[in-house]
Amino acid sequence: MKILQTAQEMQSWSREQQRQAKTIGLVPTMGYLHEGHLSLVRLANEQTDVVVVSLFVNPTQFGPNEDLDAYPRDFERDRLACEAAGVEVLFAPQKRDVYAEDHTVYVTEEVLASGLCGKSRPIHFQGVLTVVAKLFHLVLPDVAVFGEKDAQQIRLIRRMVRDLNFPIRIVGGPIVREADGVAMSSRNTNLSSEARNQATVLSRTLEVVATCVEEEGITSVQELRSRADAVLATASLGELDYLEFVKDESLAPFEEELSGDVLVAIAVYFPGARLIDNRVITVPS
């Protein structure tokens, strides 16, 4: 496995793969890899000739009071995990290799990005889209794989690919969960053991909502919120950021009655980490 650190090395390598008519898969990560990331690497490996994992904790997607400094890092462990997973290139640039000091260009979206996580993280998705656009130009992938756990992110990236005509296919990888149902996240490591125990509240809430819709036929947003509140009350350390019911693709909120494909998305602040989870539910017609 090659480890590349500069933008120039990365782009040259990718141009060479193109000349050899090899298809390239990209799995962008912020490191501290877990089984969720590795499932994305396997997806990429199935669909392309060579796979690049990028490892970059992107500063432009963190707000001033967010956990950029506390974001967990362990390069050696990540390197071994990528090697074992059959990754061809681990692209691990420094900040100065990614952003010029006087960089001023951004990719922005203000519709899909305005709700859900965008409300409490106003500059987050501009940072995500910008760094992903940069990675797309450096790695020149045919396929890029993103986790469905970041539901709003993958929908924004699909939108960016469509609206800016990137010649890239986006593949979503299903959420990978711990034994107790908690969605895998590098941030889980920053939770106290008590908070980690209570972190099941996200998946439990989604499960209750799904059961209400799919088995009891409840479609009233108000009723679903009240069922969810009962579950949320069981996590004393958690503070709800949002629980939203939105249209799967446009992310437009349902105000009263659910219909069609519904993305149910939840974010909860715990001491040490803000956690997110989601589930797509189809309302029986």
Place this chain on the structure above:
Amino acid sequence: MKILQTAQEMQSWSREQQRQAKTIGLVPTMGYLHEGHLSLVRLANEQTDVVVVSLFVNPTQFGPNEDLDAYPRDFERDRLACEAAGVEVLFAPQKRDVYAEDHTVYVTEEVLASGLCGKSRPIHFQGVLTVVAKLFHLVLPDVAVFGEKDAQQIRLIRRMVRDLNFPIRIVGGPIVREADGVAMSSRNTNLSSEARNQATVLSRTLEVVATCVEEEGITSVQELRSRADAVLATASLGELDYLEFVKDESLAPFEEELSGDVLVAIAVYFPGARLIDNRVITVPS
């Protein structure tokens, strides 16, 4: 020469050239081609195997009170000019092939874009950068050629290429002028003959400023403005939008004394068309 009209046809053609290891040159235009455009085609032809000219009057770079509808169009003439110039593909999409009805993603820059033309055309450069990013992804050029007449535009595009790591080299083509010194522009056709006569005021102003700096050693912005005013007063139909002295690359304005490489940029409203021109002057040290 092929004429391609859809995004998909264009991208497939370019992918095929890449597979054949041919280098692609792109000359983006809004049509109504003149000798200025054709000089860019020649530059592209010198540097790449195959040249694509795009012809698209991009609505997102026109403000609500600007001349989108009045922008001159003559597809048949443009087709013949491209054919004669040895263009391989004329990419002439319809609006619906370029922008989805619910498109929401833009490329933005708010530093270089804030002065000069950005002041009177606040959404212009967001529209330019967005459509150029789209064209880059559709045509996949190795080299893209832009006219130096649009001085702020080419500097913004170079910045976008740097900041988003596009694998593309940007080449600038020198301003091509009519016999009387007026910079060629598709918009010149919208001037009355009296306004067309007075349009020499832009290049005459730049010429006077250059002479003042290079031969008389004047570097005071105030003094240069007063020399320029005397020339501007000769064009009764023109209304000055701006005459600015800025650093060549950062576009930061000189407030008092010029030094180093100075971009002198001018924009004048005439009935029927707003005209621009510019000149880079190096202050003798």
